[in-house]
Amino acid sequence: MADCKANIAVFVSGGGTNLQALIDAEKAGIISSGSIKLVVSNIRSAYALERAANAGIRAEHVSKKLLGQEGFEAKVTELLEEEKIDLIVLAGFLCILSSDFTKRYENRIINIHPSLIPSFCGEGFYGLTVHEKALEYGVKVTGATVHFVNEIPDGGKIIAQKAVYIEEGDTPEILQKRVMEQAEWIILPQAAETVCRSIIEKRQES
Numbered sequence: 001m002a003d004c005k006a007n008i009a010v011f012v013s014g015g016g017t018n019l020q021a022l023i024d025a026e027k028a029g030i031i032s033s034g035s036i037k038l039v040v041s042n043i044r045s046a047y048a049l050e051r052a053a054n055a056g057i058r059a060e061h062v063s064k065k066l067l068g069q070e071g072f073e074a075k076v077t078e079l080l081e082e083e084k085i086d087l088i089v090l091a092g093f094l095c096i097l098s099s100d101f102t103k104r105y106e107n108r109i110i111n112i113h114p115s116l117i118p119s120f121c122g123e124g125f126y127g128l129t130v131h132e133k134a135l136e137y138g139v140k141v142t143g144a145t146v147h148f149v150n151e152i153p154d155g156g157k158i159i160a161q162k163a164v165y166i167e168e169g170d171t172p173e174i175l176q177k178r179v180m181e182q183a184e185w186i187i188l189p190q191a192a193e194t195v196c197r198s199i200i201e202k203r204q205e206s
């Protein structure tokens, strides 16, 4: 029956609250078409690695600093093949993947971005900066987007979006937290489930 599920790898660089949302969603049955088999971090001290280990998921640190882009992707590919990974979820992963890599996994890599793409996205828009820019601009609504990953930063096809209202007195930190709670932690597991289900359906058709 294990083959009835898509194998998921999650790439992280930081605290891993989105990873936790994915782990919890699998436990709760919100993700029922996929199973998280591997967590990869480019940062050794990322708390996300601990979250993975606590959930009994294989957790690997691969240093891009040490290996360079090519070496990093070669090592990661080895791990993905070992675990027969079908879907890669980028959840707060702060490295750019080469176009060779994204082409190899076309429609098999998704990313969560903390704004409503095409606003406040692209190169340099990550972490708190995204929320700083939204507040600076004065938008009244922001949100989060899950999209497929291609060679253009934040440029792949959109899978899901959820809007979040900006409130009087918001700081980038307050807004970041609200966007996570009201949007990211909800739409990322839902989108992962949608993509896993379509991977399984395609597998059954062939």
Ligand code: GRF
Binding pocket: 012, 013, 014, 015, 016, 017, 018, 019, 048, 091, 092, 093, 112, 113, 114, 126, 127, 180, 184
């Ligand atoms: C999230 O805001 C995500 O949208 C962005 O980086 C942050 C990661 O947070 N790409 P966490 O590591 O999942 O807690």
